[in-house]
Amino acid sequence: MTPPELAGAASAPARAPRPPVERAATWHLSDRIGLVVCWGLGLLFCAIAAAIVTYLMVQGLKYLTPSLLTTHPQVAFSQNQTGGFLDSLIGTFLVAVLGMAIALPVGTGIAVWLSEFGRPFWLARLAESTVEMIAGTPSIVLALFGTIIFTAPALGFLSRTTDGVVFGRSFFAAGAMLSLVALPLVVGSVREGLQAIPRHIREASYAAGKTKIATVRRILLPSARPSVATGSMLGLGRIIGDTAIIVILLGATLNADPAHGFMGYLRGTSSTLTSYVYANAPTGEGNQPEKAYAAAFVLLLMVLVLNGAVDVVHRRARKAGTWTS
Numbered sequence: 001m002t003p004p005e006l007a008g009a010a011s012a013p014a015r016a017p018r019p020p021v022e023r024a025a026t027w028h029l030s031d032r033i034g035l036v037v038c039w040g041l042g043l044l045f046c047a048i049a050a051a052i053v054t055y056l057m058v059q060g061l062k063y064l065t066p067s068l069l070t071t072h073p074q075v076a077f078s079q080n081q082t083g084g085f086l087d088s089l090i091g092t093f094l095v096a097v098l099g100m101a102i103a104l105p106v107g108t109g110i111a112v113w114l115s116e117f118g119r120p121f122w123l124a125r126l127a128e129s130t131v132e133m134i135a136g137t138p139s140i141v142l143a144l145f146g147t148i149i150f151t152a153p154a155l156g157f158l159s160r161t162t163d164g165v166v167f168g169r170s171f172f173a174a175g176a177m178l179s180l181v182a183l184p185l186v187v188g189s190v191r192e193g194l195q196a197i198p199r200h201i202r203e204a205s206y207a208a209g210k211t212k213i214a215t216v217r218r219i220l221l222p223s224a225r226p227s228v229a230t231g232s233m234l235g236l237g238r239i240i241g242d243t244a245i246i247v248i249l250l251g252a253t254l255n256a257d258p259a260h261g262f263m264g265y266l267r268g269t270s271s272t273l274t275s276y277v278y279a280n281a282p283t284g285e286g287n288q289p290e291k292a293y294a295a296a297f298v299l300l301l302m303v304l305v306l307n308g309a310v311d312v313v314h315r316r317a318r319k320a321g322t323w324t325s
Contacts, residue, residue: 053300060297063290069298073254082288085295087256088276091171092240092299095250095272098175099182099239104232106179107186108221114187115194116216135184143248146177150249159267171266174250181242182235189234193227194220226317230310237306240299243274252279273299 027035068084110127118124134142150159151168159170197220205215221228246252251269254276258265271279273295279285280292 053304056293056297056300059293060300062293064294064297068291068294082291085254085273085276085291087254088271088273088295089298091250091256091270092272092274092302094171094266094270095175095178095246096236096239098171098266099178100232100236102176102179103182103186103235103239104228107183107231107235108190108228110183111187111190111194112216112221115191116212116220131184131187134180138244139181139242140244140248142177142180143245146173146245146249149173150176157267160269167269169249169251169269171250171268171270174245177245177249178239178242181238181245185235185238186228186231189227189231190224193224193230196227197223226313229313233306233310233313237303240272240302241274243278246272246275247278250275254279273302 069089070086071084072086073088074083110131114124114128147168149155149168150170150173151166153164153166155168156166158172160167201219201223202215205219206212210218250271252271252275253269254271256265256270257268260268277292277296277299280288280295282289282292
């Protein structure tokens with residue numbers, strides 16, 4: 001070997017030895033049993049999910065017709081004469097819009113405050129614990145709490161009243177309480193996105209003369225946009241899939257009353273796809289299983305589209321690149 005080659009060989013960095021690969025043959029019996037159990041549980045979970053989707057898809061496509069999506073429910077003795085679930089579709093859209101109109105800005109603001117400010121410390125810990133408590137609270141408890149709030153005379157303008165009696169059932173009441181269902185998902189997703197941004201990004205903004213608020217508004221939030229979108233779509237899926245709050249605070253009446261204008265419509269009672277399925281299930285009061293299957297399939301399709309949108313947002317975020325320290 002010539003001297004230049006020796007010099008090149010001396011300057012080349014030495015490769016680190018590869019760590020030994022642990023083979024399955026060296027595992028203990030308990031580890032192998034644990035691995036088999038984990039695989040079995042994972043496959044069982046996938047099989048259950050596939051069975052639910054397949055069954056609802058088969059039943060839904062069997063009974064779903066365009067007329068069900070475009071006609072209002074009607075009172076009749078047979079399923080062929082009871083109309084469709086247009087009112088429930090409109091109700092699902094309205095509660096989703098109202099719920100996210102509250103949950104998205106409030107959840108984003110809480111996430112920014114917890115991640116970037118967190119002062120005073122005791123209040124930040126209290127807010128964090130409150131968000132976690134709301135995430136674990138059953139929706140039926142939130143619904144009962146909502147009845148106490150929205151039947152108060154001071155909030156009578158948000159629902160129908162008769163002789164001074166506030167009913168407390170309306171789109172406003174249901175949307176406000178459903179926003180609490182979506183709030184923890186928005187807070188968690190946005191906070192995770194903000195914490196993934198390296199600290200030197202913030203320091204570079206401060207060095208350029210930007211204030212902390214300007215840094216959050218112009219740099220951090222735009223960078224965490226995929227996380228904001230993910231939290232919004234996850235929260236939206238929770239809102240359109242809830243039943244207890246809808247039944248108690250929206251009234252679960254199959255027909256809405258559009259006679260009082262748009263604001264009167266929002267102050268009245270109606271239903272969503274979840275309450276429609278609940279009422280028309282074989283064990284429900286309506287006992288219209290064919291239409292219940294069709295509505296359940298539409299609801300499942302909406303949830304699958306939202307989950308697919310979340311996956312697309314994650315893929316685009318990874319394709320655009322992630323922050324490195």
